[in-house]
Amino acid sequence: MMTPRHRAALIGCGDISAVHLAGILACGSELVALCDTDPARLAAAAPALTAIERVSDHRALLGRDDVDVVHVVTPHDQHVPVALDFIGQRTPVLIEKPLAASLAEAERLVAATASAGARVGVTYQNRYNATSRAAKELITSGRFGRVTQALGRVLWHRTADYYRARPWRGTWDGSGGGVLINQAIHTIDLVQWLVGDVVDATGMWGTYGLADTIEVEDTATVAMTHASGVRSVLLATNLNPTNDPPMIEIALEGGTLRLGHELVITAADGTTETITESRTATGARSYWGASHGDLIADFHRDLTGEFWINPAEAYKSLWILKQVLGR
Template sequence: MTRAAVVGCGDISVVHLAAIEAMDDVELVGVCDADRARAAEVGQRLRVPALDDHRRLLEELRPDVVHVCTPHDQHAPVALDCLDAGVAVLLEKPVAHTVPEALRVVEAAAAHPDVKIGVCLQNRYNTPVQALRQLVDSGDLGTVHGASASVLWHRTPAYYAARPWRGRRERSGGGVLINQAIHTLDLVQWLVGDVVRVRGRAGTYELADVIDVEDTATLVLDHAGGARSVFVATVTNAVDAPVTIDLATEHATVQLRQDLVVRWADGRVDTVGEGSVVTAGRAYWGASHGRLVEDFYARLQEPEPFWIGPREALASLSIIDAVYAEGLDRPGTVPTPD
């Protein structure tokens, strides 16, 4: 029986706890949160010990795997302590809230090659995404000219008030790009190819009196091999619209929403559906957290690193960091004619 623990009992922990419960050969041995009351509530509900210090959890409960579901600025410190203790780590995205912190995790993972570490970029496990990656790898699409992608979502001031760290750069690392859009950015670079040049702007246009991170961003990405992608993300949309990725290729146009639709130049149309989505969390989180968690545990005894590790997760974070380096735009006013 593999012993699991969860550090961080906020919203996303619900999905990890459900995934652990679903596996017959995994036992939840404890939870941890800096908020003692929150940890106690979860521990009481699940009938496991609850602690407020992850180092005590490592010493006293001796888990085999720790799921890190903390605010972003705690990802690296908890992961480093777990690796040093020889405990496998499954990190929520992002790998860290800054690139320097992420590099510390990359270096620590390299220094502990026998300790498994993974990062939850779970949308790679979506059935349509897997099908599209296989199609790209097959060469049937011909040359991939580029992609366009959008994350047009809606977040209110109350969303940030409920978890203030989300809107503070020193704790979250950023706004819509690092919190909501990072999954889609990861897919674009994974499907189209490594990004070698980034141009873009990020700004706080609607929520400037609430947060000090961006609520909107636009990017142009140049990929190795010559493809170019454009990317738009915001949390100021009127509703949570479906995430979109469109690929322009030599032999087909590709649309990825919840389903994958491939329209071939010869008139054929292929569709790959996700099917019904059942999740313990919010619907827009999708159903693939459980798939990634199960796969991570299935590979624990394999000698190779987990395929979505810190170095792999660094790619999308580095794209985001390049945009942040340009600084944030702030709202202005349109001059009124006299």
């Protein structure tokens, strides 16, 4: 029998948990325990794994020498309280985005990670897309000179039922925001990763179509100033009639990049080059992207040392959107 790479526990058995389970198994690791505070979700998760240990309190998994790595896949306000317990004992933790529901909690997590010297990762899987990596390489290479301008668009469709099914998603306390923190944060992260650190952010937000159901914003604009002085703008709404692939357009001195479903590189002389994803996500939730497995495999490859998308790195996108929301 093959020795599993690592023994993992999965905390939070909701919508995205199956993607984590698939990623854990695909990279050769083993699932040793599931945890959910909701008994029905706990019982229904991973039905094929009938013998797997199931616990209702993550603290039952502390101090165990058969848990090498933990995935925290809970609502936003439950990322930090759960993760801190494992970070305190230096168990590697992979946390779903965003880092936290609030900046204060996020700062606690950044500080705890640094002082424990723990391996903590945050799931910005779209950085692993072939198109994102090609855009990053092209910008870093200097082939087209410096970035002069950028724009991001997240035009998605979320109904009142999406929020009614998981009430935390529509509340300030549970989620820390709406379309910005839950959907557009991936694109905010990519814009700041590609164009550079953001030193100032402002914007507008409102709840225009879902105010009967949610407290948080369904639509927002973000205006960012990067350390280089470049300005970028992002538009985000959950009121689009369909789920469009998120789009980032970047102008450089010698060409433009359109990063969407594919990456279209246009040189100043009009010649174009197109990079496509080697594999595309399918199904109703294809807008999540297809790179979760790559990020999980990278996190599990070696559980010693720092992960490159660590809390300090994940803090950046949260900081940007919190400047816009003001709370």
